[in-house]
Structure formats: structure tokens, C-alpha cells
Amino acid sequence: MKGERTMRILISGATGGLGRALARALKGHQLLLSGRRMGELQALAEEVAGKALPANLTDELEAKALCEEAGELDLLFHAVGSAARAPVREVEREAVERLLGDHFLSALFLLKHARFRPGARAVFFGAYPRYVQVSGFAAYAAAKGALEWYLEAARKEFRKEGVHLVLVRLPAVATGLWAPLGGPPRGALPPEEAVRLVLEGVLGERPPEILEVQP
């Protein structure tokens, strides 16, 4: 897939650490960049000669409008996410719903409305169970669990459309995701390095169903 031709690529969460690094690494393709922060999105779009398509993907109407504007895709990267600490005895419904919305519902809406070219690949970011199923992160883990189990079922439906779903598991990546938690853990992967490994796996001749980037 790589280097053969110009691809039409949608990156959601483009102003996040991972999305931004993806956009930079894929410069030269037709890039459609989605995110919530308009100013940053516009600046990034100029930098990589892409198109800024601001949207809040936890709103189905916005997700649908984005997919219509984006048209038929060769590649989709869902780099939307957020993090929060929430012990089970104190967790607030709003925090749970925010995590579910950011990680899971946004992906669900994209998968519902996106239009793909035959052979397209849609890439989502799950998590290593052992890293997220830990004290204080039950709600975050649940959002990733919902996403992962959804994708494994959705994969079977998309096979009929000739679309490959790729579930990527990354170790901790040094992005702004960690800001509410006091910064990334020691040893977190630089986003550029994470993206290099992701693209290596995703753009190969036969993309894997699950791509585990080893920590």
C-alpha cells in the first residue's frame, strides 16, 4: 500500500499528540484532519497541506457530516481519546460517559457513517489489558474494552465491504493525553516513534487484525 499512490486519509483527533504525528508522517497524501480545537487544527492543516474539518465526533450528526465531507477513504486513523483517573467508589457518571464517548462512541459513529474505497484500512487504538486494568483506571479500561470488543465484531461485518479494521495496541505514548494525570509515565514512547511503528504495520501488504507495538 505504501508509496504506491496518493491516498485519501482521514485522521480524527488530529490535534492530539498521536494524530499530529500521523499527519506529519503522512504529508504528501490527501489529508483530511478532524479535531475539536479549530485554531490548532487550521495551523496543522496548513503545515501538512491538509484540509481542516472540525468536528465533535461524540455528536452523531457532526460525525455524519464529517464522513460525508471526507468522501471515500483509503485510510482512516481514529486518534481520538482522553484519560482520567476515577476510583470505582467515587467515579462520576459524567466522567464515565466522557471516556465512553471519546474512545468508543466516536469510533462507532465513524464506522457507521464513513465511506471507504475497496481495500481500505480503518485503524483504531485499543490498549493492552494489563496496562489499563489497574486501580484508578477502571472507567478508562471500560472505554477501551468497549472499543476493542466492538471492533472485533464490526470486523466481521466490514469484511463484506472489503474494508480491513486494524486494532492497534500501543504502550504509553508521550502525548497530551496524560496531562490530566500529571504527565506521561517514565519511558513513554515519543509519538513520532509510535507512529513509525504503527505505519510500518498498517501499511504493509497484508495488514494485521491486531497490531501490538511492544513496550
Next chain:
Amino acid sequence: MKGERTMRILISGATGGLGRALARALKGHQLLLSGRRMGELQALAEEVAGKALPANLTDELEAKALCEEAGELDLLFHAVGSAARAPVREVEREAVERLLGDHFLSALFLLKHARFRPGARAVFFGAYPRYVQVSGFAAYAAAKGALEWYLEAARKEFRKEGVHLVLVRLPAVATGLWAPLGGPPRGALPPEEAVRLVLEGVLGERPPEILEVQP
């Protein structure tokens, strides 16, 4: 644990097929029965000499009130659930939120507010990934995935309280859960048999973290 003394047991989803069979199998203990269908709940409570505590557990205030009324528990069975078919290209947000609410949020609210005696066991029903990660069931799978990943993280927090979380995976059980899908699949386990196997595993001296009832 079994047969030693009278236990204080809360069964949520008590009017469902699994909940009802649990209530009947545990007759003789102090049974607190929760469900949404008041008439059926009252009849069941009379049958097993339990107490009917109607509640909609997707509403946190109701879940909290239930937990206060229930007091300190030796055992909790979360037998709440629902099923719906929803292809990823057609899925409705309302259906997704209903499944998440029934399987996951109701469990999350119980775990937030329930009061346990030392050594208590709280039992939840997950799913075999291979049975639910199938075409048409992505949203159902996501709800079970959210529950399973939440529990695996929550387990670590509850250990400090001396409470054991047990995640049970059952094959298909012949209950009303399947009504919206045209009835249970061939070979579904009778609920009484499922409950016998669950209690055998859960009430043992050292309860397992995950109890897989083999299909």
C-alpha cells in the same frame, strides 16, 4: 461459604431468567430482590420469602437507594442484562446506550454504592468473546467488553476491602433475554442448570476471579 450460615444476598435483575433461578436456588438465605417489573418481583419475593426492592439500576440515585436499603451484603449477583441485534452500519445510539446502561452502568453504580461484609463476593456476568464478537452483535459485545474490563480493574481496588469480584462467563442460557432475537439458540442451557454451575463455582472455599462455565 456454602451451607455455613444464612447469608445476606442481593440479586439484581431478579425477575430475569437467571435472577429468578438464582433466587429459587438460594431460598433460605436473606434474599433482597431487585428488578424493574414490580408485579413479578413481588410474586417472586413471596415465593422465596425474600424482600422486593424495585429499582432501575441505570439511574444512579435508584441504585444508591437500593444499596442503602440492602445494607451490608455477603453476596451480590448482578443478573441484569438485555440483548439486541444492531449492525454497525445501522446501529442507533439509543440501542447502544441501552445496552451499555443495562450491562455496564448498572454494574458500575452497584459497585460504587454497595456495602459489603468482609469476605463478600460480588458476581457479574461477562461473555465469551468468541460468542459475542460476531456480526450483528457489536454493540452487545461492546457492553460486555466494557463490563469485563471495568471489573478487571475494579477487582484490584476491591481487594483492599476484602471483597472478591467474580466474573462469570456462561454459554447461552435459555432466558427471556433472547426474546427480542426470536428465542434462545439451540442447545441453550436451562437457567436452573446454569445457576447450579455458577453457585458451585462461586460458593467454593476460594472463589475464582473468572468462572468459565463451559458450553
